[in-house]
Amino acid sequence: MAIHKTGTLWVVATPIGNLEDLSPRAQRVLREVTLIAAEDTRHSKPLLAHFGIGTPLSALHEHNEREAIAPLLARLRAGEDIALISDAGTPLISDPGYRLVRAARENGIRVGTAPGPCAAVAALSIAGLPSDRFVFEGFLPPKAPARRARLRELAHESRTLVLYESSHRIRECCEDLREIFGAQREARLLRELTKLHETVLGETLGEIAARMANDADQHRGEFVLVIASAGEEVDDKIAEGRRVYALLREELPPAQAAKLASAISGAPRKALYGE
Numbered sequence: 001m002a003i004h005k006t007g008t009l010w011v012v013a014t015p016i017g018n019l020e021d022l023s024p025r026a027q028r029v030l031r032e033v034t035l036i037a038a039e040d041t042r043h044s045k046p047l048l049a050h051f052g053i054g055t056p057l058s059a060l061h062e063h064n065e066r067e068a069i070a071p072l073l074a075r076l077r078a079g080e081d082i083a084l085i086s087d088a089g090t091p092l093i094s095d096p097g098y099r100l101v102r103a104a105r106e107n108g109i110r111v112g113t114a115p116g117p118c119a120a121v122a123a124l125s126i127a128g129l130p131s132d133r134f135v136f137e138g139f140l141p142p143k144a145p146a147r148r149a150r151l152r153e154l155a156h157e158s159r160t161l162v163l164y165e166s167s168h169r170i171r172e173c174c175e176d177l178r179e180i181f182g183a184q185r186e187a188r189l190l191r192e193l194t195k196l197h198e199t200v201l202g203e204t205l206g207e208i209a210a211r212m213a214n215d216a217d218q219h220r221g222e223f224v225l226v227i228a229s230a231g232e233e234v235d236d237k238i239a240e241g242r243r244v245y246a247l248l249r250e251e252l253p254p255a256q257a258a259k260l261a262s263a264i265s266g267a268p269r270k271a272l273y274g275e
Contacts, residue, residue, distance in 0.1 A: 007034075007076040009104045010083040011097065013090040013116030016222070017195035019050060026114040027051055034080040037072060039096055043087045060084065062096045069103050076109045083114075088222075090118040094138040094164055119193055120162045123224035126200065127188040130229070134160040140173065147173065151180045156230045156268045158238065163225040170223050171212045177227070178209040186228035192221040241267025 010029050015021040030036060030053050037060035038044040044057060060068050076082060086095035104111050124131050135157060140147045147169075154161060165173045174189070181187075183206030191199040201218065202208035205227070212218055245261035252260070262269040 005079055006109050007078070007080045007082065008110045008112050009072075009076060009101065010081065010112050010114060011091050011101065012083045012085050012114040013118065014044075014047060014085050014088060016088045016117045016119050016122065016193055017198075019047070021117050021194060022047070022051065023114065023116050026116055027053065029114045030055055030083055030085075032081065033083040035072075035075065036083045036085060037068070037100070039086045039091075044085060055083075060096060060100065065096050065099050069100050072100060073103060073107055073109070076104060077107070088117070088119075090116065093118055093120060093136075117194070119164070119222065119224050122193050123188070123190040123226050124160070124162055127190065127226040129160050129186065129188065129226055131160060133158075134162055136162045139164045139166070142169065144172065144176070148176050148180065151176055153268065153270070155181055156237070156271070158229050158231075158271075160229055161225075161227040163227070165223045165225060167219055167221060167223070170219055173225075174205070174209040174212045177225070178205045181205055181227065183209070185230075188226045189218075190224045190226065191218065193224065195221070197221065237265055237267040238271045241265035241272045245272045 010033060012026050012029055014026070030048065030051075033055060036044070036048070036055050036057050038057050039059075039061050041057040041059050048055070048057075058068070058072075060072075072082060084091050084097050084100060086097065089095070091097040092101065101111055120136050124134060137154065140150055140163060163173075177185075177187070183204060185205045187202055187205045187208055189201040189208045189212075191197070191201070199218070201211055241261050241264075244264050245257055248257035248260055258269050258272045261267070261272050
């Protein structure tokens with residue numbers, strides 16, 4: 001009795017600016033699959049045409065991903081190979097695709113990768129800040145109150161922080177970072193990575209905010225912010241907070257103990273709860 005073989009869902013990274021960054025392997029996969037699920041087919045068509053890739057395209061974006069999964073899974077089960085691409089960089093990294101990949105794995109379908117460009121990793125690699133431990137936050141909330149609230153939660157982060165931001169909000173975001181994290185916090189603003197006008201700005205958040213306030217040319221493009229950790233001060237606060245939390249936990253419920261320990265030590269509550 002013949003054993004039916006399912007297809008493979010390929011997660012393929014595409015250039016974030018420089019077309020030469022589409023690897024030969026990625027090109028081969030995109031040519032050989034039956035279908036390419038693209039975040040925006042209009043955006044991807046010129047890229048594929050540049051490399052002479054004529055594989056059919058199907059849209060898969062944040063607004064239709066739930067509905068698109070079933071027909072894609074059916075084709076994968078039938079033995080077809082499908083590639084998943086985003087507008088730029090590695091799919092699922094602040095881009096759609098998570099639900100499809102999860103569904104494929106849950107249904108026993110092989111998921112493969114043709115790795116390549118990722119703006120967050122590219123920025124981290126040239127920022128000159130510690131990269132052994134980092135946290136990727138993606139895009140901050142678009143509205144100012146929610147953005148500032150989230151930044152206050154991140155202000156004591158003990159790892160290097162990587163953020164994305166849009167051209168519409170980059171100036172305001174830099175001002176919020178300077179105010180909440182402090183003007184002297186070491187940071188880099190990386191703009192238009194791998195493109196003609198690639199720029200790396202700043203040594204501190206104060207310097208970056210000032211440059212953004214006075215140079216409108218720097219408001220254009222795609223942005224990655226890489227921000228140094230809060231350093232030894234927050235590590236000391238967390239150590240003290242965890243000591244206090246351990247004592248309070250003997251008498252109080254976890255949530256209440258963490259709230260009090262945070263108030264006493266100055267450590268962020270999330271770093272204490274569940275310890």
